[in-house]
Amino acid sequence: MRVRRAFLATAILAGVAACGSGSAAAFQPAGSLSPAPVQAALPGQAGQRLAGFRFPSDVSIDFTTPAPGDPARRAVIDGYRNYVLALWAAVLSHGRYGAYQRQATGNALAFVRREVARYGAQGTTMRGTIAYNDTRIAGIYFGTGADVLACVDASAFHQVNIKTGATVGSALPVRLTRYLENVAEGRRRDGTWFVSRLAVYPAASTQGAMCR
Amino acid sequence: MRTRLITVTAACAVLAGLGQSVPALAQRALPAAGGPAFSHFAYSRVQVTGNVNPGGLGSPTAYTPAPCWVEPRFTGADSYHQGDPQPSATGDADSYWWWFVGQEPALAGVLGRIQGLKQAVNKAFKSRQGGAGWWWVPAWINAGISGYSCAWGLVHRLNWSAQYLDYQFPQRGGPDTAGHPLDGRILADLARAELALPAIQVRTSPPRGKPSDVNLPVWVWVRYAGPPQPTDTASVPLPDGTTLSATVTTTPPRVSVAVSTGSARLYNNCGATGSKYTGNAAATPPCGVTFLAPSTGGPYTITVTARWTVRWSDSTGESGTFASPPWPAPVQTGETTVTVREIQAIN
Numbered sequence: 001m002r003v004r005r006a007f008l009a010t011a012i013l014a015g016v017a018a019c020g021s022g023s024a025a026a027f028q029p030a031g032s033l034s035p036a037p038v039q040a041a042l043p044g045q046a047g048q049r050l051a052g053f054r055f056p057s058d059v060s061i062d063f064t065t066p067a068p069g070d071p072a073r074r075a076v077i078d079g080y081r082n083y084v085l086a087l088w089a090a091v092l093s094h095g096r097y098g099a100y101q102r103q104a105t106g107n108a109l110a111f112v113r114r115e116v117a118r119y120g121a122q123g124t125t126m127r128g129t130i131a132y133n134d135t136r137i138a139g140i141y142f143g144t145g146a147d148v149l150a151c152v153d154a155s156a157f158h159q160v161n162i163k164t165g166a167t168v169g170s171a172l173p174v175r176l177t178r179y180l181e182n183v184a185e186g187r188r189r190d191g192t193w194f195v196s197r198l199a200v201y202p203a204a205s206t207q208g209a210m211c212r
Numbered sequence: 213m214r215t216r217l218i219t220v221t222a223a224c225a226v227l228a229g230l231g232q233s234v235p236a237l238a239q240r241a242l243p244a245a246g247g248p249a250f251s252h253f254a255y256s257r258v259q260v261t262g263n264v265n266p267g268g269l270g271s272p273t274a275y276t277p278a279p280c281w282v283e284p285r286f287t288g289a290d291s292y293h294q295g296d297p298q299p300s301a302t303g304d305a306d307s308y309w310w311w312f313v314g315q316e317p318a319l320a321g322v323l324g325r326i327q328g329l330k331q332a333v334n335k336a337f338k339s340r341q342g343g344a345g346w347w348w349v350p351a352w353i354n355a356g357i358s359g360y361s362c363a364w365g366l367v368h369r370l371n372w373s374a375q376y377l378d379y380q381f382p383q384r385g386g387p388d389t390a391g392h393p394l395d396g397r398i399l400a401d402l403a404r405a406e407l408a409l410p411a412i413q414v415r416t417s418p419p420r421g422k423p424s425d426v427n428l429p430v431w432v433w434v435r436y437a438g439p440p441q442p443t444d445t446a447s448v449p450l451p452d453g454t455t456l457s458a459t460v461t462t463t464p465p466r467v468s469v470a471v472s473t474g475s476a477r478l479y480n481n482c483g484a485t486g487s488k489y490t491g492n493a494a495a496t497p498p499c500g501v502t503f504l505a506p507s508t509g510g511p512y513t514i515t516v517t518a519r520w521t522v523r524w525s526d527s528t529g530e531s532g533t534f535a536s537p538p539w540p541a542p543v544q545t546g547e548t549t550v551t552v553r554e555i556q557a558i559n
Contacts, residue, residue, distance in 0.1 A: 139279075145362055197357055199357050
């Protein structure tokens with residue numbers, strides 16, 4: 001049976017097509033996301049910058065999974081990595097680095113804002129290493145939606161007092177020392193991807209078991 | 213039509229942040245034949261009943277096919293009503309559109325801030341009032357993120373980010389179109405994903421904990437922790453008052469025995485349940501094993517496997533099977549151990 005489809009509001013679509021998910025300038029991480037390196041784009045390394053933001057030398061965001069060779073899949077992974085980098089850049093800059101507004105929508109955006117506010121209110125920042133391991137694409141749907149999984153190890157990522165440098169606690173809630181991060185991504189018309197929804201599962205949970 | 217119920221309540225929960233995981237599965241006690249019904253689909257009226265495993269869709273990686281679809285919800289006669297828009301999950305397509313935008317603001321993007329949108333959208337729905345088509349709404353599996361990811365891809369691929377609803381002619385099957393409309397095959401996939409194969413408990417004679425002897429047959433049989441031939445059905449009410457459904461059935465299980473040593477003679481005429489000990493110690497069991505050497509390095513392991521063939525058929529007459537992979541093999545295994553002693557000669 002053939003299906004005839006009548007889309008409504010076509011004119012509206014055309015009118016809003018240019019409206020992206022945010023108005024921030026294009027976000028271009030400085031690090032390489034080529035398929036070759038096992039540890040790609042370590043923004044904490046000295047001299048690396050993130051589109052105008054320099055990560056402190058005592059902060060490392062490690063992506064230990066090689067990026068896919070296929071350009072379409074690599075773009076999905078890039079979208080996730082860009083979100084992660086923008087998230088921590090926003091927290092470290094206490095919200096002044098605004099690339100996250102382009103890299104996240106929905107509850108992912110709410111999470112970034114909450115973390116920025118939490119660190120700002122407590123007069124803290126973070127130090128150490130957070131590692132994103134076993135990053136993989138669970139599915140790409142209809143070319144414009146994607147599902148990405150990563151095992152996050154925040155056991156060496158700490159919240160520290162800005163003035164004294166003393167460790168206050170873990171950078172994330174204790175139950176999220178190790179966890180599975182699952183994000184939904186959406187594809188923009190320019191081919192880049194951003195995070196539209198976020199869920200986490202502690203490694204101790206059934207769903208997070210793959211990250212134990 | 214204006215009072216139609218929609219099973220979306222728990223499914224609509226938006227994850228509020230990192231402190232939250234996926235919403236709990238919405239379970240509803242339904243005294244249907246064979247077991248309870250589970251509904252953990254977002255914006256869907258699909259129900260799966262029978263021998264179902266509510267955790268079958270609970271893993272972020274559990275479901276192989278695209279975990280989203282569009283589902284028929286309203287007839288053309290319920291495109292628009294006087295007084296719209298009144299955002300509501302029930303009523304008509306126009307009301308649903310406005311309600312859905314409120315439920316999924318991340319999908320809605322900037323639309324809610326566009327001047328003149330209300331009039332334009334209402335006009336579009338009004339123009340279809342009384343038409344022969346159906347309004348189809350996006351729906352997805354509400355476990356993990358994959359369903360939402362899929363829905364995002366679907367609505368954007370079809371350029372629905374401004375409208376969410378698709379107007380198609382009524383259909384109850386046929387090949388997938390670009391809109392990925394719900395059909396018997398998708399329902400069958402959902403039923404297969406939730407199908408609960410019964411765990412098996414291995415029984416032996418001699419029983420577990422008692423030693424056996426070299427050259428003495430060990431009889432093996434199984435007990436199923438549930439119906440040995442499970443079945444379940446996924447169904448969805450259609451706007452015209454009929455129902456589209458797909459039922460998944462299983463063949464009787466085929467049981468087989470394997471052991472952890474090569475020094476054994478296997479009997480694998482096990483049928484569906486193996487062979488319970490008949491009381492004749494000298495008889496050869498149809499299902500079992502005779503160990504030919506003592507278990508000097510520790511007990512031997514007996515592994516029993518039950519295999520099913522799973523098929524589906526839908527209410528339109530379509531039918532098929534499930535290839536493995538990508539589907540997990542319909543198999544359950546159980547184990548037991550046995551210590552085997554050397555027979556002592558008596559002169």
